[in-house]
Amino acid sequence: MKIVVLGATKGMGRALARRLCERGDALFLLGRDPEDLSRSARDLEARAGRPAGSVGTAVCDLERPEGFAPALAAAEAGLGGLDTVVVTAGLFETQERLEADAELARRLLTVDFANTVVFCEEARRRLLARGAGTLCVFSSVAGERGRKPVVLYGAAKAGLSRYLEGLDHKFRAQGLRTICVKPGFVRTGMTEGLKTPPFAGEPDAVAARVVKAIDRGQPVVYAPGIWGLIMLVIRLLPRFVMRKIGF
Amino acid sequence: MKRAETLAGWGRSPVVPGCEVRSEDLPRITVGRPLTRGLGRSYGDSSLPAAGDPVVASAVLADRILAFDPDSGTLRAEAGLPLSDLYRLFLPRGWFVPVTPGTQFVTVGGMVASDIHGGNHHRDGCFGAHVTELRMRVADGRIVDCSRTEERDLFRATVGGMGLTGHILEVTFRMVRVSSPWLWGESERVRNVGEFVEVLGRAAADWPFTKGWIDCVSRGKNLGRGVMFRARWAQGAEAPAKPPTPKKGFTLPMNLPSWTLNRLTARVFNGLYYQTHPTRPASVIHPDVFFYPLDAIRHWNRVYGKKGFTQYQCVIPHSSGPRALTRFLEMVTRPGVVASPVCVIKDCGPEGDGLLSFPKSGISFAIDFPVRPWTQGLIDSLNDLVVGEGGRIYLAKDTFTRRDHFAKMEPRLAEWQSIRRQWDPEGRLRSAQSERLLDLGPTKGGSP
Ligand SMILES: Cc1cc2nc3c(=O)[nH]c(=O)nc-3n(C[C@H](O)[C@H](O)[C@H](O)COP(=O)(O)OP(=O)(O)OC[C@H]3O[C@@H](n4cnc5c(N)ncnc54)[C@H](O)[C@@H]3O)c2cc1C
Numbered sequence: 001m002k003i004v005v006l007g008a009t010k011g012m013g014r015a016l017a018r019r020l021c022e023r024g025d026a027l028f029l030l031g032r033d034p035e036d037l038s039r040s041a042r043d044l045e046a047r048a049g050r051p052a053g054s055v056g057t058a059v060c061d062l063e064r065p066e067g068f069a070p071a072l073a074a075a076e077a078g079l080g081g082l083d084t085v086v087v088t089a090g091l092f093e094t095q096e097r098l099e100a101d102a103e104l105a106r107r108l109l110t111v112d113f114a115n116t117v118v119f120c121e122e123a124r125r126r127l128l129a130r131g132a133g134t135l136c137v138f139s140s141v142a143g144e145r146g147r148k149p150v151v152l153y154g155a156a157k158a159g160l161s162r163y164l165e166g167l168d169h170k171f172r173a174q175g176l177r178t179i180c181v182k183p184g185f186v187r188t189g190m191t192e193g194l195k196t197p198p199f200a201g202e203p204d205a206v207a208a209r210v211v212k213a214i215d216r217g218q219p220v221v222y223a224p225g226i227w228g229l230i231m232l233v234i235r236l237l238p239r240f241v242m243r244k245i246g247f
Numbered sequence: 248m249k250r251a252e253t254l255a256g257w258g259r260s261p262v263v264p265g266c267e268v269r270s271e272d273l274p275r276i277t278v279g280r281p282l283t284r285g286l287g288r289s290y291g292d293s294s295l296p297a298a299g300d301p302v303v304a305s306a307v308l309a310d311r312i313l314a315f316d317p318d319s320g321t322l323r324a325e326a327g328l329p330l331s332d333l334y335r336l337f338l339p340r341g342w343f344v345p346v347t348p349g350t351q352f353v354t355v356g357g358m359v360a361s362d363i364h365g366g367n368h369h370r371d372g373c374f375g376a377h378v379t380e381l382r383m384r385v386a387d388g389r390i391v392d393c394s395r396t397e398e399r400d401l402f403r404a405t406v407g408g409m410g411l412t413g414h415i416l417e418v419t420f421r422m423v424r425v426s427s428p429w430l431w432g433e434s435e436r437v438r439n440v441g442e443f444v445e446v447l448g449r450a451a452a453d454w455p456f457t458k459g460w461i462d463c464v465s466r467g468k469n470l471g472r473g474v475m476f477r478a479r480w481a482q483g484a485e486a487p488a489k490p491p492t493p494k495k496g497f498t499l500p501m502n503l504p505s506w507t508l509n510r511l512t513a514r515v516f517n518g519l520y521y522q523t524h525p526t527r528p529a530s531v532i533h534p535d536v537f538f539y540p541l542d543a544i545r546h547w548n549r550v551y552g553k554k555g556f557t558q559y560q561c562v563i564p565h566s567s568g569p570r571a572l573t574r575f576l577e578m579v580t581r582p583g584v585v586a587s588p589v590c591v592i593k594d595c596g597p598e599g600d601g602l603l604s605f606p607k608s609g610i611s612f613a614i615d616f617p618v619r620p621w622t623q624g625l626i627d628s629l630n631d632l633v634v635g636e637g638g639r640i641y642l643a644k645d646t647f648t649r650r651d652h653f654a655k656m657e658p659r660l661a662e663w664q665s666i667r668r669q670w671d672p673e674g675r676l677r678s679a680q681s682e683r684l685l686d687l688g689p690t691k692g693g694s695p
């Protein structure tokens with residue numbers, strides 16, 4: 001497969017790109033820092049035993065939507081086609097900090113919702129123009145329910161999940177498979193310094209699940225899987241309970 | 248620190264207040280930090296923060312391979328790259344690390360900082376001998392490259408320097424070509440320690456990997472009996488057609504009670520081990536089984552219970568002769584002492600250029616002891632013997648050695664200290680181990 005990844009420099013994106021590359025998929029990386037991108041590209045090549053330069057990169061910052069089309073065009077040219085677009089890039093801040101800093105909240109809402117959607121729209125057009133493809137985007141279990149610790153971040157992810165669901169309903173018949181990944185708590189740099197709850201996952205285990213989901217075209221995937229059950233319970237809780245608990 | 252947290256090494260003793268900051272961006276998180284740690288596979292307190300400075304950088308997310316040249320085997324990687332990744336990805340392609348410790352769950356930064364050695368020490372030296380360049384963040388905040396030709400002193404003080412000369416950010420070293428991903432080897436029962444020295448010596452010329460498992464429980468006529476293993480990479484028709492598939496291990500789910508290991512269980516286990524390992528002619532061996540037998544049980548360190556354990560590893564020079572080795576074994580098998588059932592014996596080759604690196608020409612023992620009221624006294628007396636014989640201990644394993652003993656074992660310490668002071672005059676880089684064993688305080692009056 002010919003796969004573009006936005007967010008492969010760190011965390012779950014790094015783990016996922018490694019799994020895809022090691023099994024033989026062709027990769028192209030998008031991200032904000034050109035030097036860091038090329039270090040990640042060299043890592044993937046060395047791991048997969050491919051010649052230096054075979055994993056291409058282009059700059060793409062979720063805060064600069066004007067760069068989305070050129071970045072995806074560069075990827076399509078570099079790969080000589082395009083089957084799959086993966087988006088793991090995202091921003092997290094604690095609710096406390098977001099409440100205290102309106103500008104930070106605006107940035108996060110823009111990056112995690114509006115601009116991610118705009119990026120996906122660009123990817124959708126390109127994949128549909130090729131006749132088929134897969135769009136795999138990392139949302140979050142934080143978008144399942146309005147919750148005290150993630151009011152703002154959760155709202156952005158809720159919007160993103162809804163968008164991805166709609167996309168899947170509308171375009172699957174035309175060949176566009178949309179995959180919404182909903183990670184639970186995963187131990188990455190993003191969650192560094194937060195208290196680790198029970199059922200925390202590791203990025204590589206998430207990556208293994210997501211690779212399977214991409215292959216099957218599974219529309220929604222919770223990772224680690226246990227978070228599917230946890231969120232089922234959370235969705236069923238009445239509002240007065242949600243208002244009481246700190247989760 | 249946001250939370251009340253603690254850190255411990257592989258021996259799970261001591262447990263000290265502390266926490267790690269983790270990020271892919273190792274250069275960022277090392278700024279102003281007293282220490283960087285890897286996967287915490289050192290047994291004692293070398294990867295733990297000094298009292299009062301509890302936050303250390305963790306290299307584990309900085310795990311990218313930055314370059315690999317298949318012509319020369321030269322590989323450059325971020326310091327947190329785990330050996331397990333190199334093993335999984337490169338062995339099937341005919342490459343292996345030049346030196347491996349007895350577990351794959353270490354980082355390349357940790358391999359440099361401890362200047363680890365393996366079964367091929369008699370032939371290939373330590374890992375540091377194959378390192379060509381390091382990129383470091385030094386105490387004053389600068390990023391510095393060092394090698395045998397550039398900032399040579401910093402390089403020599405860092406290889407085996409237990410993280411106390413700076414934070415290792417990137418490591419460049421040479422991988423080696425192997426004839427197949429399988430090993431070819433044999434084992435031989437050995438009756439006593441004198442015989443061990445002989446068989447190790449004899450095997451050294453023909454076998455790149457040699458080590459012995461020695462009984463550190465039995466006394467009398469069984470004192471120092473064991474099994475000697477020797478191996479090389481399989482060649483041509485010796486190797487199965489398919490590469491080895493990773494062995495599935497299991498996880499020890501919880502602490503075992505402290506009494507699990509006692510003299511009786513140790514002896515029973517030991518007898519079983521000896522009986523089930525007869526002399527075996529050469530045959531093909533799975534590399535997991537030869538190099539990483541303990542990795543088959545994740546969290547095997549829980550066997551020792553909550554109080555934890557320590558590993559004592561020392562080297563006794565060849566010149567001391569078998570009498571000193573026998574005395575050593577008599578001390579560890581003394582009534583009242585409980586050693587773990589299986590200990591490792593290995594002959595070391597000459598010392599390398601790492602200034603605090605452990606191996607030197609002689610016989611090395613590595614023995615696990617549970618942490619008990621007698622442990623400190625035992626290690627003190629073992630250290631008396633080691634000092635008397637001109638040997639030394641391995642810092643990556645140590646928890647109980649006293650400062651004066653260590654000073655007597657290390658004639659190289661003064662040179663290491665003077666280089667370290669040049670790079671870190673204020674003694675910003677510290678660990679729980681350095682507080683215990685070394686005087687890193689600011690230079691008083693300028694003289695080293
Ligand atoms: C089962 C088992 C078998 C072993 N077998 C062997 C063996 O055969 N031979 C052998 O030599 N050793 C052996 N060891 C010891 C082990 O190889 C070393 O302790 C090694 O340093 C552990 O690497 P780590 O990444 O876990 O480092 P840690 O334990 O986290 O740290 C060890 C030291 O390295 C320093 N350090 C780590 N990363 C950096 C960095 N990036 N920059 C600066 N300093 C750093 C730390 O400060 C600390 O002083 C064994 C350990 C186990 C548990």
Ligand SMILES: NC(=O)c1ccc[n+]([C@@H]2O[C@H](COP(=O)([O-])OP(=O)(O)OC[C@H]3O[C@@H](n4cnc5c(N)ncnc54)[C@H](OP(=O)(O)O)[C@@H]3O)[C@@H](O)[C@H]2O)c1
Pocket residue numbers: 006007008009010011012013031032033036060061062063088089090091092111138139140141142182183184185186187188189190191
């Ligand atoms: N970790 C969790 O517990 C968790 C739980 C639920 C959902 N998620 C979601 O899962 C996804 C991956 O999370 P992670 O934990 O792997 O995160 P991570 O380790 O912090 O990695 C985030 C990645 O996003 C990239 N990125 C951030 N802002 C960007 C921008 N403006 N433009 C382009 N790239 C940008 C980063 O690139 P740089 O290298 O340039 O920084 C990095 O590669 C995110 O969408 C996150 O919201 C995570």
